[in-house]
Amino acid sequence: MTRLIRILIWLGIAVLGALALGTIALHRGEQINAMWLVVAAFCAYALGYRFYSKFISAKVLALDAQRATPAERLEDGRDFVPTNKWVVFGHHFAAIAGPGPLVGPVLAAQFGYLPGTLYILAGAVFAGCVQDFVILLFSVRRDGKSLTEMAREEIGIVGGFVAYAAVICIIVILLGAGALIVVNALKSSPWGVFTIAMTMPIAVLMGLYLRRLRPGKVLEVSVLGFVLVMLAIWGGQWVSQTPAVAPWFTLTASTLAVVIIIYGFAASALPVWLLLAPRDYLSTFVKLGTIGLLALGIIVLRPTLHMPPLTRFIDGSGPIFAGKLFPFAFITIACGAISGFHSLISSGTTPKLIRCEPETRMVGYGAMMAESMVAIMATIAACVLQPGTYFAINSPAGVVGQAPEAAAATISGWGFPVTAAGMHALAQAVGEQTLFNRTGGAPAFAVGMAHIFSSSLGGQAVMAIWYHFAIMFEALFILTVLDAGTRVGRFMLQDALSHIWKPLGRTSWYPSILATSALIVAAWGSFLWQGVKDPLGGINSLWPLFGICNQLLATVALCVATTIIVKMGKARYSPVTLLPLTWLVAVTFTASWQKMFDPNPRIGFLAHARQLAASAPPGYETSRLIFNDRLDAAVTGALVCMVALILLESVLLWMSVLSGRMQARVKEAPFVPTRFAAEERG
Amino acid sequence: MRASRLEPKERSTAELCSAGQPRAAVPTWFVATTSLLQAILREIFDESAYSRFLSRHEMVSCRGSYAAFLREQENVKARRPKCC
Numbered sequence: 001m002t003r004l005i006r007i008l009i010w011l012g013i014a015v016l017g018a019l020a021l022g023t024i025a026l027h028r029g030e031q032i033n034a035m036w037l038v039v040a041a042f043c044a045y046a047l048g049y050r051f052y053s054k055f056i057s058a059k060v061l062a063l064d065a066q067r068a069t070p071a072e073r074l075e076d077g078r079d080f081v082p083t084n085k086w087v088v089f090g091h092h093f094a095a096i097a098g099p100g101p102l103v104g105p106v107l108a109a110q111f112g113y114l115p116g117t118l119y120i121l122a123g124a125v126f127a128g129c130v131q132d133f134v135i136l137l138f139s140v141r142r143d144g145k146s147l148t149e150m151a152r153e154e155i156g157i158v159g160g161f162v163a164y165a166a167v168i169c170i171i172v173i174l175l176g177a178g179a180l181i182v183v184n185a186l187k188s189s190p191w192g193v194f195t196i197a198m199t200m201p202i203a204v205l206m207g208l209y210l211r212r213l214r215p216g217k218v219l220e221v222s223v224l225g226f227v228l229v230m231l232a233i234w235g236g237q238w239v240s241q242t243p244a245v246a247p248w249f250t251l252t253a254s255t256l257a258v259v260i261i262i263y264g265f266a267a268s269a270l271p272v273w274l275l276l277a278p279r280d281y282l283s284t285f286v287k288l289g290t291i292g293l294l295a296l297g298i299i300v301l302r303p304t305l306h307m308p309p310l311t312r313f314i315d316g317s318g319p320i321f322a323g324k325l326f327p328f329a330f331i332t333i334a335c336g337a338i339s340g341f342h343s344l345i346s347s348g349t350t351p352k353l354i355r356c357e358p359e360t361r362m363v364g365y366g367a368m369m370a371e372s373m374v375a376i377m378a379t380i381a382a383c384v385l386q387p388g389t390y391f392a393i394n395s396p397a398g399v400v401g402q403a404p405e406a407a408a409a410t411i412s413g414w415g416f417p418v419t420a421a422g423m424h425a426l427a428q429a430v431g432e433q434t435l436f437n438r439t440g441g442a443p444a445f446a447v448g449m450a451h452i453f454s455s456s457l458g459g460q461a462v463m464a465i466w467y468h469f470a471i472m473f474e475a476l477f478i479l480t481v482l483d484a485g486t487r488v489g490r491f492m493l494q495d496a497l498s499h500i501w502k503p504l505g506r507t508s509w510y511p512s513i514l515a516t517s518a519l520i521v522a523a524w525g526s527f528l529w530q531g532v533k534d535p536l537g538g539i540n541s542l543w544p545l546f547g548i549c550n551q552l553l554a555t556v557a558l559c560v561a562t563t564i565i566v567k568m569g570k571a572r573y574s575p576v577t578l579l580p581l582t583w584l585v586a587v588t589f590t591a592s593w594q595k596m597f598d599p600n601p602r603i604g605f606l607a608h609a610r611q612l613a614a615s616a617p618p619g620y621e622t623s624r625l626i627f628n629d630r631l632d633a634a635v636t637g638a639l640v641c642m643v644a645l646i647l648l649e650s651v652l653l654w655m656s657v658l659s660g661r662m663q664a665r666v667k668e669a670p671f672v673p674t675r676f677a678a679e680e681r682g
Numbered sequence: 683m684r685a686s687r688l689e690p691k692e693r694s695t696a697e698l699c700s701a702g703q704p705r706a707a708v709p710t711w712f713v714a715t716t717s718l719l720q721a722i723l724r725e726i727f728d729e730s731a732y733s734r735f736l737s738r739h740e741m742v743s744c745r746g747s748y749a750a751f752l753r754e755q756e757n758v759k760a761r762r763p764k765c766c
Binding site for chain 2: 083084087088089094095097098099170171174178211212215217219222271273276277280281285288335341344348349480484485491507546550
């Protein structure tokens with residue numbers, strides 16, 4: 001009887017999910033409620049978790065509750081600590097949730113809400129969650145080894161090297177793209193600049209409070225920091241409305257870029273406890289709160305989606321970024337469906353906290369489902385806007401024109417009506433001078449979020465506060481990634497340089513710290529500068545480049561996973577990782593090829609360089625733009641070649657194992673029975 | 683020393699509830715959920731790591747011990763990437 005009820009419940013969920021997906025996919029010419037997306041997501045995740053992840057646990061990975069994890073065997077109270085599964089889940093989710101799933105889906109909404117939603121759901125259930133889950137389990141079975149170590153041990157030296165190089169590249173490009181999003185969100189916005197500027201003294205104050213007044217009371221100081229940040233948002237309104245003060249905080253994109261570059265360098269060299277750690281706590285606090293608030297807002301307020309399911313831009317002529325639905329929608333969404341970066345977290349801190357093997361399913365697969373839900377919420381935030389407003393905010397001046405009237409006329413001509421007066425009124429409502437050409441995704445997300453909340457919580461009167469709260473949240477988020485990423489890049493570079501000259505690897509030797517920090521900051525700073533100076537808005541070239549890097553890293557992770565599955569003697573189940581791998585290879589290699597060689601100058605880097613050489617007036621500016629295009633093409637080509645190498649090495653290894661020419665031997669830690677099972681029985 | 687175990691203060695509350703002590707109007711599930719949420723936040727915000735550090739080194743919380751904890755954490759935290 002109980003079994004029958006269970007079957008009926010799961011059938012009900014399947015039918016409800018199918019109904020929701022059908023509504024999302026088949027409605028044409030009518031607006032639908034955002035709840036259909038939420039229902040479809042919940043049903044897809046529930047079914048994926050209950051059936052697909054259980055199949056992977058039982059058949060592919062054979063999770064063993066009797067096997068001691070490294071957290072138990074190597075327990076040291078510091079790195080290796082057996083931890084409650086819900087605590088690890090929360091910790092892992094807080095670590096993997098970044099700005100990517102908020103920005104990518106907002107940008108991909110230029111194709112309509114349908115492609116993004118379907119890919120976020122299918123990609124997460126069949127690829128992203130699977131990657132995070134299997135990499136976490138394989139790391140657990142290898143004493144918490146990192147992805148690069150597993151690649152080197154299981155595939156070969158090339159695998160290890162490629163993974164290492166891909167990580168450095170992705171960090172550099174991520175930081176450049178992230179910094180550009182912050183610049184575009186804060187340019188000409190005294191309110192936003194003041195709020196974000198204030199987060200720095202607040203973070204320093206938090207650091208000093210923790211160190212001097214109340215040692216270790218992090219939650220307490222985070223609440224205090226949050227209150228101060230809210231006061232800073234309130235103070236920002238006063239700044240923006242005070243003519244004597246506002247000009248101090250009204251910065252151009254170029255000035256902001258220089259400030260952020262200097263900040264990145266300083267943050268990388270300052271002690272961790274003073275700025276990085278407290279800012280990280282503050283950012284995490286705001287992040288978790290905002291995601292929870294947004295989820296609650298969408299469920300309670302059930303907004304209507306104004307964006308059509310598909311737009312005309314699936315043909316590749318999109319104003320936000322050029323390129324057809326395949327492969328660019330998938331490259332753009334990236335982290336919301338599958339993120340290579342997660343494999344670094346799944347093989348970093350998390351495996352050292354796992355108490356028993358079966359819990360990797362909930363932590364690895366489950367946390368990615370939550371991340372994917374954040375991407376669905378971002379899609380909703382973008383699609384509740386009128387399409388004309390969405391395109392006016394996100395389209396670069398180089399495509400729609402600089403003057404508001406010209407931009408409004410161009411966008412209206414695409415069939416998405418918008419007026420300069422309407423946009424001006426919206427800008428006034430959110431406390432900005434203009435919302436035209438605010439590329440990067442963050443302002444559109446902030447307007448969408450403010451739109452959702454202002455429909456009930458405080459009404460139009462507090463729309464500006466909500467908007468700047470969302471901008472602060474995203475900028476704080478990204479600046480934290482910037483701090484941490486610069487430092488991580490610096491350490492990785494120091495590790496690599498130590499092979500050339502030992503003292504360069506010393507993390508406490510200041511000449512080395514300054515030199516390597518400068519190199520990393522110069523690397524992402526050059527991408528940022530390139531984006532700021534790009535007449536097409538920068539996001540057009542940088543975000544796809546970031547997406548390609550991220551998905552190539554996921555390709556490396558899935559290569560490692562497939563290799564281990566084959567070596568485990570479970571080749572018949574290898575499609576679990578092989579199919580997402582094949583998909584990612586198709587997407588990333590096609591996107592890379594098109595970004596390098598497509599004859600359309602809005603898509604191909606080299607075509608754009610040729611167009612500039614032929615038509616732009618010769619001079620320093622033009623030659624720099626041409627150099628940037630060639631550099632982007634070279635970086636993309638180098639990454640693709642490296643990943644092709646690891647793919648080739650992996651395929652050769654699989655063939656050797658499957659043909660019996662090579663004896664497969666996985667490099668797992670030896671089996672040790674767990675004492676927890678006996679303790680729980682006793 | 684396991685983080686899976688609730689912190690002493692939280693555990694005493696939970697144990698009181700399960701031992702059938704007078705509980706006023708607070709349901710057990712609420713206490714359990716709050717304790718779990720608190721444990722998650724303490725882990726995310728490194729408060730649990732600091733508690734483990736104190737018990738591992740048999741120290742009490744003060745400026746000096748927190749400074750020592752920060753020194754130990756510095757390398758780990760600085761090498762931990764923030765996800766995109």
